[in-house]
Amino acid sequence: MLSSTRFRSWRISRRTLGTLAPFAKNVVNIVEVGARDGLQNEKGAIIPVETKVELINRLARAGVTNLEAGSFVSPKWVPQMGGTADVLKGIDHLPGVHYSVLIPNQRGLDDLFALLDGQPTITDEISIFTAATDAFNQANLNCTTAESLKKLVPVAQAAQDRGLRVRGYVSVVIACPYSGRVDYKRVREVAKELLDMGCYEVSLGDTVGKGRPHEVAEMLEEVKRDVRVEKLAGHFHDTYGTAVANVLTALEHGVRTIDSSVGGLGGCPYSPGATGNVATEDVLYALLGSKYRVAGSNGGTIGLEDIVDIGWWISEKLGRPSASRVVGRLHDCRYLHLHVALSEIRFILLVGRYPMFQKLVSKSYVYDPRPNYPLLITAKRYWIPDASYDNDALTLIFAHGTGFHKENWEPTIDDLQELLLRRGGVRVREIWSIDAPNHGDAAILNENTLSWGYENIFQWEEYARSIHSFLSGFGTGVDVDFKSRNLVGIVQHRRRRMLTVGYYPQIKFHSVIFCELMCMPREYTGPAGNMLSSGAEKRRDTWPSKEEAYKIMKSRGVWSTWDDRVLRLFIECGLRGLPTLDYPSKTVGVTLKCSRAQEAACYRDGTGSTRGYRLLGSFVRNVPTHLIYGAIDDYLPAAVKTDIIDNVVRGVENLASFSRVEGAGHLVNPRGLAQKIYDALNTPLGGIGAKL
Numbered sequence: 160m161l162s163s164t165r166f167r168s169w170r171i172s173r174r175t176l177g178t179l180a181p182f183a184k185n186v187v188n189i190v191e192v193g194a195r196d197g198l199q200n201e202k203g204a205i206i207p208v209e210t211k212v213e214l215i216n217r218l219a220r221a222g223v224t225n226l227e228a229g230s231f232v233s234p235k236w237v238p239q240m241g242g243t244a245d246v247l248k249g250i251d252h253l254p255g256v257h258y259s260v261l262i263p264n265q266r267g268l269d270d271l272f273a274l275l276d277g278q279p280t281i282t283d284e285i286s287i288f289t290a291a292t293d294a295f296n297q298a299n300l301n302c303t304t305a306e307s308l309k310k311l312v313p314v315a316q317a318a319q320d321r322g323l324r325v326r327g328y329v330s331v332v333i334a335c336p337y338s339g340r341v342d343y344k345r346v347r348e349v350a351k352e353l354l355d356m357g358c359y360e361v362s363l364g365d366t367v368g369k370g371r372p373h374e375v376a377e378m379l380e381e382v383k384r385d386v387r388v389e390k391l392a393g394h395f396h397d398t399y400g401t402a403v404a405n406v407l408t409a410l411e412h413g414v415r416t417i418d419s420s421v422g423g424l425g426g427c428p429y430s431p432g433a434t435g436n437v438a439t440e441d442v443l444y445a446l447l448g449s450k451y452r453v454a455g456s457n458g459g460t461i462g463l464e465d466i467v468d469i470g471w472w473i474s475e476k477l478g479r480p481s482a483s484r485v486v487g488r489l490h491d492c493r494y495l496h497l498h499v500a501l502s503e504i505r506f507i508l509l510v511g512r513y514p515m516f517q518k519l520v521s522k523s524y525v526y527d528p529r530p531n532y533p534l535l536i537t538a539k540r541y542w543i544p545d546a547s548y549d550n551d552a553l554t555l556i557f558a559h560g561t562g563f564h565k566e567n568w569e570p571t572i573d574d575l576q577e578l579l580l581r582r583g584g585v586r587v588r589e590i591w592s593i594d595a596p597n598h599g600d601a602a603i604l605n606e607n608t609l610s611w612g613y614e615n616i617f618q619w620e621e622y623a624r625s626i627h628s629f630l631s632g633f634g635t636g637v638d639v640d641f642k643s644r645n646l647v648g649i650v651q652h653r654r655r656r657m658l659t660v661g662y663y664p665q666i667k668f669h670s671v672i673f674c675e676l677m678c679m680p681r682e683y684t685g686p687a688g689n690m691l692s693s694g695a696e697k698r699r700d701t702w703p704s705k706e707e708a709y710k711i712m713k714s715r716g717v718w719s720t721w722d723d724r725v726l727r728l729f730i731e732c733g734l735r736g737l738p739t740l741d742y743p744s745k746t747v748g749v750t751l752k753c754s755r756a757q758e759a760a761c762y763r764d765g766t767g768s769t770r771g772y773r774l775l776g777s778f779v780r781n782v783p784t785h786l787i788y789g790a791i792d793d794y795l796p797a798a799v800k801t802d803i804i805d806n807v808v809r810g811v812e813n814l815a816s817f818s819r820v821e822g823a824g825h826l827v828n829p830r831g832l833a834q835k836i837y838d839a840l841n842t843p844l845g846g847i848g849a850k851l
């Protein structure tokens with residue numbers, strides 16, 4: 160779990176930027192309320208915690224940085240919110256994302272505090288709520304507006320004393336289902352009282368969804384007489400189809416934060432007849448190409464196609480069509496492979512990604528091995544739900560090459576999974592892919608630590624140690640006993656050392672597959688390392704957005720030669736939003752997760768490849784070893800490959816298998832590589848017992 164103080168302070172600085180910068184720059188904040196306001200209103204069976212967790216994780220990965228994760232209300236009143244504590248415990252807490260919870264009263268806050276006692280960073284924000292009419296409050300909170308405000312004062316105070324930020328809601332700001340037309344003056348007074356309690360922002364809710372744009376305008380102008388508009392958010396339900404128009408009206412009147420709900424989920428259980436919130440997809444779509452830019456962590460925004468996909472997915476889970484207008488159009492278009500002139504990048508990525516995830520599901524983890532190992536580890540697990548396996552089924556452990564990240568393997572995993580499903584053979588129980596500690600998501604979590612002693616040379620053995628630590632189980636965050644698994648290590652490029660060092664306790668491997676192994680004698684490592692490290696230091700590492708980065712990389716340099724799926728994953732998972740420690744004053748755009756300095760530091764570790772070269776001979780005698788090279792000798796000279804086979808391994812007969820991927824060089828083609836990995840996994844091993 161992401162629980163360090165270092166991490167917390169980073170979140171706070173992002174939060175400050177998030178609230179101030181967007182207002183000044185026509186940047187719109189989205190508060191995604193689907194998992195709370197949306198799901199709370201679902202009739203029928205209780206939605207499982209896992210579904211809520213997946214929904215929230217997907218939204219955060221799509222770039223949403225403010226989302227409501229649930230509420231601590233009475234489960235008798237709102238049964239769907241019953242498992243909120245488990246939801247908070249289950250989600251991946253991504254850096255820079257606020258996972259807020261709705262709190263009705265002191266009892267709800269006490270329940271949250273009990274949770275925070277055990278996990279202090281599980282949330283940093285609560286929302287409190289009341290309404291502009293007594294009638295609505297009586298139905299929703301069992302008290303009048305004045306009574307509810309009185310009860311909320313100590314709640315807001317206690318939350319702030321605990322370091323939480325507090326957001327306020329005023330419901331029924333246009334019309335009340337019980338008492339009709341609302342007095343906007345009362346909306347102004349209630350909003351002001353919430354701000355006086357310390358709310359950093361008040362969201363004005365057209366709970367019934369009857370509001371028309373001119374009414375929204377009038378209501379806002381009234382509220383603005385007492386409240387600065389940057390303190391206001393708009394929350395519109397779409398019962399009468401006016402929600403998008405109301406959003407645009409609110410923006411024109413200076414509001415810069417909009418609550419919305421993926422798939423248009425939801426409604427308030429105490430607002431009879433009201434439908435869901437304005438769909439997040441519909442807001443994103445409406446603002447495309449306008450003077451407004453939506454803030455988010457996915458290349459500085461929220462990925463529309465990701466949200467479309469999530470809206471489709473959650474609607475399927477709930478067994479009904481999405482309420483979003485946009486989702487039906489874009490989702491169908493994607494599946495018909497029509498060209499949608501929105502974001503070509505994300506569109507193709509999703510189409511390309513689907514074959515794999517028909518069967519495999521995935522989850523990201525943060526593993527904390529401290530104090531046994533100083534750096535946090537991030538890993539992703541892929542598996543088929545509900546499948547059963549015997550003890551022989553394999554668990555594949557993927558390790559990536561320098562400059563990449565754990566998701567880099569996904570096209571290969573995708574193609575491998577397809578082969579396993581289509582052609583059978585060995586049974587694969589689970590696949591894990593692990594970031595090097597200065598790459599991928601781990602690089603963000605370890606950003607500060609990496610600047611204290613790892614900045615000049617990052618020995619690749621650190622990756623070895625981190626994986627050993629991960630597999631040995633002396634840490635928290637991943638509850639799998641890898642020692643009982645039938646492990647296969649699949650290692651890209653120069654990672655041979657990773658599995659060979661003799662750390663204790665020893666981890667048994669069924670076999671190891673080296674792909675384009677970068678072990679070489681000393682005369683090659685120096686020049687290659689110098690060339691690579693100076694290249695890494697000089698390379699461009701900031702771009703205005705992920706879309707721009709893709710366009711630039713696609714058109715030049717080594718990037719343009721990559722398999723397109725790999726390049727798109729590099730954009731999606733290898734880049735991060737600014738600012739960073741290296742660029743503290745750049746607030747817009749994206750940069751590399753594995754910074755230039757850290758990549759160069761890896762290349763300066765010249766001895767890793769040489770030691771790997773020396774130890775490879777004894778390694779293959781002890782561990783069934785498959786070796787796969789690209790057929791094109793681009794990075795790795797043909798002479799080195801020949802030397803490895805003839806002199807180090809002493810003939811291919813000492814390997815479990817040897818193959819070359821046709822048409823591939825150092826950055827091998829994923830499909831060809833998947834075929835070779837499939838073949839290697841299905842090669843009988845002849846009974847060598849492997850121990851690393």
Ligand SMILES: CC(C)(COP(=O)([O-])OP(=O)([O-])OC[C@H]1O[C@@H](n2cnc3c(N)ncnc32)[C@H](O)[C@@H]1OP(=O)([O-])[O-])[C@@H](O)C(=O)NCCC(=O)NCCSC(=O)C[C@@](C)(O)CC(=O)[O-]
Pocket residue numbers: 196199230231232233234235236237261263264266267268288299300301328329330331364365366394426427428429
């Ligand atoms: C506020 C209460 C609890 C008062 O309900 P009450 O009956 O007046 O309170 P009580 O203090 O008499 O307690 C009654 C029972 O509830 C329990 N209880 C009391 N508090 C809690 C709590 N926090 N968590 C869990 N249990 C609680 C309490 O322990 C007791 O249990 P019992 O002894 O009968 O077994 C109730 O009215 C309630 O939960 N209402 C829920 C309202 C709600 O969640 N509405 C939807 C959210 S608001 C919304 O959607 C609008 C918004 C924000 O999106 C904006 C917009 O669209 O306008």
